[in-house]
Amino acid sequence: MEKGEVFTMDENCNYVKMFSAIGILSLLYIAIRLVYGIWSYFIIYLTPTKLNFNSFGSWAVVTGSTDGIGKGIAYELAKRKMNILLISRNSEKLKTVSTEIEQKFDVKTKIVALDLSVVDDTTEANYSKIANVVENLDIAVLVNNAGLGANGEFLNAFSKSKDSDIKTGIPKLIYCNDYAMAMVTAMVLPQMQANGKGGIVVNLSSLAASVTMPKHALYSASKRFNDTFTKAMNEEYNGSGILFQSILPGVVSTNMTSNSKTSFLVPSYEEFASHTIDTLGKNVMSAGYYRHGLLHILLTMLPEPLVSRALMKR
Template sequence: MFLECDCWKYLGLCFCAYLALRVLCPLWSLVNIYFLGSYPNFKKYGSWSVVTGATDGIGLAFAKKLAKFGQNIVLISRSKDKLNAVAEEIQNKFNVKTLVIAADFADPDIYEAIFAELRDLDIGVLINNVGISFEYPEYFLDIPDLPGAIDKMIAVNIRSTVKMTEYVLPGMVSRKSGVILNLSSGAAVKPTPLLSLYSASKQFVDCFSKTLNAEYAKQGVIIQSIVPFYVTTKLSKIRRSSMLVPNPETFVSSTLKTIGKAKRSYGYFAHAIEGTMFSMIPESLYMMASKRLNNSIRIRALKKKNQKKE
């Protein structure tokens, strides 16, 4: 009888220890990644950083922060005027070199010209930031200009990441040093209805990054997926920052401290809490809730669009 009591006692202790580990291990991981990290010495990777989608939001914040650490910056975006303005600001404020490349990543024929500009540069950091979503959530077959929208989404969100990585990775492997950050999205944590194409494209970026990191980490190259939720950018259409919605500068400062800490980072602690919680929810329940939420956003957006037409 006493043996039976001891057995149950030990089973109870084991169960409590199991629960503690289930809670404490993820918590320690979050603390380690988002509070105990520090900025790397970017110069050891190379003297140039390349940032796509560099004239606004998160891309602009990355360019300025890396320049603050003494990195020369390649700015790639569509508008030559905006690029020149950003380049001038960075040069004057941080006393570094800049190179501007005007390119529309929706065009599949831009890469030869981009790579020609990058050929002689010692590229240590690549930020694959450029990306597009839709104006509002929508059912797949009802997306405006569907054939063109499909091609554009794949070109900007997927091809750009693959092609830019394809170009810079050989040099990093040969030097056994380099950092590639690929911007995914919170919409990639689980499949997100009414954002089907966007969610899938960002899941590709997440998967591509993690698998490449497994292939090349031992060769000294850090390839990290960054999975942000809402940040105050034009893409999110949110203007006011909060604890859950940081501004681009806060998000980027936090993200750069996570480099090398994990194969996938949410970039920002509050986003990591969101992502961890969402990942625990059964997929069917998550999809049902996100479909309902996105459909309500869709209805409001269509109503506003129809009112403008009137």
């Protein structure tokens, strides 16, 4: 606008109409998103799953299955008369959990002792071992649960853990949270395809992956990989009968979170696993637990810089 130029009444009206239209469209978008969010929440968390796991096959594979969420999910699947292939690094714990499941639920189990946080000269043979075990099994469910955490500022994130050396801690976390998930999927998925009955691959992510998470930078970034991998795979296998779903839990009472007490927002791993099973097959992503679902909605609707700063202060 040149010096001395003024808006006419018609021009002012046009600007008012334009901004009014933008405002109305923005409110409409927010309203649609809110209604869709409420409806999705109801379907995901407040209705039982329609999946019949046994129609896909009789076996489930669960990694990180001797403690916490993995153990809880293995028990929930065994309740539904699924045989369980347990994969974890501690052979003694594997034998104990295997015996418990067989005696309590009258199902079969197999075990594979494997440290999914290590990549060395034995890695190829170790993953081939998984492929050999599942070769003749009708796999219905794969749960990639094994994971490692790292809390604190990046350079100090491993100072209080067993992996006090950051040069050791970083690759272990990435191998366990990302590399292992992709590799185990690559070993099991061909057998699920060969069975021709469909199935579901469940990848345990974290609520930390849904926002920018200061002081959990490496952990939250590694879990974001799980989400993008899951969504892409779900599209790739659309129509095949094999579903992919990412679960984004908040804090659960497990050894990894060092939370021994439960609370309104911190369920026991048994309670979390029970609710998670009922969210399977409904959406490519869910928090698994209905209260964590509310947190997920809140965190993703607020401006990310605001959430990130608030988390940094906390």
